[in-house]
Amino acid sequence: MDAYWKSLRTVWEGLEPGSALVTPVSERLFDVESIRDDRLEVRFRDSGERRSLLREQFDVLADRLEENPIPVATLAPGVEPYAAALSLGPVVVSDGETLSMAPDEAVGGESPHLRSPEEARTRPRRVHDDAVLLADLLDRVNATDPGSIDTEALTDLYVLLSDVQRGADRVRGTARNALLERLGPDQRLHGRFGTVRRTTRERRIPKDDETIFEALDERDIPRAWVTGVDPEKLDVVLAVTDLDEATVYDVDEQVYVQKTGVDEDEKFAHLQGLAERLEEIEGGEEIHDDLLEIERRIDEALSAG
Structure with missing residues (x-):
């Protein structure tokens, strides 16, 4: 078993910085923080929780797999990180559905x-x-005059603006939910950059047709006042008859730009290049310390009123 453990350690130590493992069922990301003689230290990204995965438990799981493969869906939460880490070695493999002993030709x-x-x-x-990528691009192009930007850079600008907007909206949703738990009906919360308050909007959804028609009939209101053309039914009629679309629709054509693809590999590679450039800036650490000192002084001034 020493050779087996050594092979696992070699694979874990060779993981690319920034990579992570994901638990097979609950899909929780975790990092390998350190590797000891008797355990693997990991940290879950969603909670910051740290766990020690013991060597003896890896041995128990490997022995169990020598008897029969294990369906991934049946793994208990406590076993999931063991299975994910074990599947990296040359002894055990996973196809995403089943954990089993590896064939002789398997590599870790x-x-x-x-x-x-x-x-x-x-x-x-x-x-x-x-x-960060958007800020870098905005430093290099004149976004106030899009017509002066070359086509490739203008395309990149549109894609990055779209990605930032979409991603920010999703993160904003999670921040909104957390804030709602802290906001009272008439309360305002103040941050350094702005203020928020609780706002209620009403969304009206019509009841079913039968309920509406009964209410109208009770008050002698003609049903024709609320009935109209159903666009979905009209589309069916257009599809199965020779009725011309222009006869029943006013068509307003709008031309817009649609993002059809994003090169995430290229974005990530450029991002890594930016990080390396920042690290190479002479005096970079001093600049960072100066910024922290300015931020501290601003905080003190705000606290003092």
Whole structure:
């Protein structure tokens, strides 16, 4: 078993920085933080929880697999991280549905439960990264005069603006839900950049037709006042008859730009290049310290009123 454990350690130690493992059933991302002689230390990204995966438990799971494969869907929550980490070694493999002993020709380091640094990013991290790419592009082009931007850069600008908007809206939704738990009916919350309050909007949804018609009949209101053409039914008529669309529809044609693809690999590679450039800036650490000091002084001034 020493050779088996050594092979597992070799694979874990060779993981690309920033990559993560994902539990097969609950799909929780976790990082390998350190590897010891008797355990693997991991940290879950969604909660920050740290766990020790013990070598003896890996041995128990491997022994169990020598008897029969295990359906991934049946794994208990406590066993999931063991299965994900074990599937990286050359002894055990997973196809995403079944965990089993590996064939002789198997090599370690490949698993459906492994996520690359790009794939392992959380939604807020993706928004951050897209915003960094957008900021870099805005520094290099004149966005106030789109006509002066070359076609490739203008396309990139549109794609990044779209990605930042979509990603920010999703993250904003999670922030909104958290804020609603802290906001009273007439309360306002103040941050450094703005203020929020609870707002209620009413959305009216018609009741079923029978209920509406009964209410109208009770008050001698003609049903014709509320009935009209159903667009869905009209489309069916157009499809099965020779009725011309222009006869029953006023068509307003709008031309717009549709994003049809995003090169995430290229975005991630450029992002890594930006990070490396920042690290190479002479005096970069001093600049960062100066910014932190300015932020601290601003906070003190605001606290003092």
